[in-house]
Amino acid sequence: MELGVIGLGRMGQIVVDRTLEAGHDVVAFDLEPEAVATAADAGAEPADSVADLVDRLGDDKHIWLMVPAGGAVDATLEELEDHLDEDDVVVDGGNSYFEDSVRRAESTPAAYLDCGTSGGPAGAHLGFSLMVGGPEWAYDELTPVFDAVATGPDGHERMGPAGSGHYVKMVHNGVEYALMQTYGEGFELLHEGRYDLDLESVASVWNNGAVIRSWLLELCEEAFREEGTDLGDVADRIEGGSTGTWTVQEGLEQEVPLPLIYTALGERFGSRADDGRFSRRLANRLRYGFGRHEVPRRE
Numbered sequence: 001m002e003l004g005v006i007g008l009g010r011m012g013q014i015v016v017d018r019t020l021e022a023g024h025d026v027v028a029f030d031l032e033p034e035a036v037a038t039a040a041d042a043g044a045e046p047a048d049s050v051a052d053l054v055d056r057l058g059d060d061k062h063i064w065l066m067v068p069a070g071g072a073v074d075a076t077l078e079e080l081e082d083h084l085d086e087d088d089v090v091v092d093g094g095n096s097y098f099e100d101s102v103r104r105a106e107s108t109p110a111a112y113l114d115c116g117t118s119g120g121p122a123g124a125h126l127g128f129s130l131m132v133g134g135p136e137w138a139y140d141e142l143t144p145v146f147d148a149v150a151t152g153p154d155g156h157e158r159m160g161p162a163g164s165g166h167y168v169k170m171v172h173n174g175v176e177y178a179l180m181q182t183y184g185e186g187f188e189l190l191h192e193g194r195y196d197l198d199l200e201s202v203a204s205v206w207n208n209g210a211v212i213r214s215w216l217l218e219l220c221e222e223a224f225r226e227e228g229t230d231l232g233d234v235a236d237r238i239e240g241g242s243t244g245t246w247t248v249q250e251g252l253e254q255e256v257p258l259p260l261i262y263t264a265l266g267e268r269f270g271s272r273a274d275d276g277r278f279s280r281r282l283a284n285r286l287r288y289g290f291g292r293h294e295v296p297r298r299e
């Protein structure tokens with residue numbers, strides 16, 4: 001199969017690498033020439049514009065967008081519009097708002113798959129978990145690519161119609177916020193509490209058979225190992241927040257109470273006003289662990 005990939009940052013380059021490794025062909029474009037050169041080094045055919053990428057793809061084009069959510073997706077779709085027809089398939093693998101995906105599915109001439117992607121750059125070697133919304137025939141057609149980018153055939157699933165993939169990913173991120181918050185609170189109590197504990201050891205022993213073992217807890221262990229049990233100079237400031245905000249808004253709209261996710265979101269906003277909370281400093285460092293997001297450091 002031949003795949004066009006637009007957006008070759010932390011996540012897009014992994015889509016390129018895994019698709020190539022599975023024996024498919026890739027044509028790659030990014031606004032940054034250096035990113036295109038990296039993809040070309042990995043074996044992709046480089047393109048110097050969206051139009052050039054489309055020209056290099058054959059009939060029945062398959063194109064994966066991995067650009068930042070929002071304006072970049074609309075701008076790319078606008079450039080693609082005149083080159084697409086109903087036999088083509090566009091996948092948006094970014095963290096787009098699900099209602100934007102419904103709108104885009106209606107206005108894009110090609111079949112449109114909204115694909116929630118979880119696993120982050122740190123999970124590249126395992127493959128991602130992919131939550132896909134959109135027409136069934138397009139999902140079936142792209143299955144060889146999903147098999148390659150995901151952990152394998154079990155790592156992707158069609159959730160339902162347009163928007164459902166990004167809807168499920170939005171809720172996933174809300175859960176992610178709450179889990180980070182609760183690990184943060186537990187470790188904050190251990191850090192401030194009665195015993196002089198080595199938190200890397202605590203995380204390690206919990207990761208070996210405990211009820212609360214998880215990948216996020218492994219990333220806690222990594223954070224304590226790399227930053228020290230007091231998290232060194234990791235700042236009390238958590239960036240991000242859009243996907244959690246959408247989750248809370250949807251909870252309000254559906255009248256489904258989400259007190260933990262709301263609190264975790266509130267902690268993020270609160271972290272930007274003052275300095276000193278241990279739980280927020282851990283969440284800050286964990287976002288590097290799974291997403292390779294920049295870690296704001298204390299002065």
Ligand SMILES: NC(=O)C1=CN([C@@H]2O[C@H](COP(=O)(O)OP(=O)(O)OC[C@H]3O[C@@H](n4cnc5c(N)ncnc54)[C@H](O)[C@@H]3O)[C@@H](O)[C@H]2O)C=CC1
Pocket residue numbers: 006007008009010011012029030031032035066067068069072073075076093094095096117118119120121290291292
């Ligand atoms: N980093 C993470 O842990 C995860 C990120 N995502 C989502 O995946 C998407 C990409 O994220 P990252 O790779 O982390 O971002 P990134 O910032 O590392 O890469 C984005 C790339 O897109 C390129 N780009 C921007 N606008 C473009 C345009 N109009 N045309 C072509 N290229 C363009 C940039 O030059 C950059 O190379 C985002 O929607 C993000 O929310 C999803 C799951 C996990």
Ligand SMILES: O=C(CO)[C@H](O)[C@H](O)COP(=O)(O)O
Pocket residue numbers: 095117118119120173176239240241242243244287290291
């Ligand atoms: O989707 C992700 C992980 O699953 C990305 O890392 C995302 O950036 C996390 O959300 P936020 O930026 O709001 O922390």
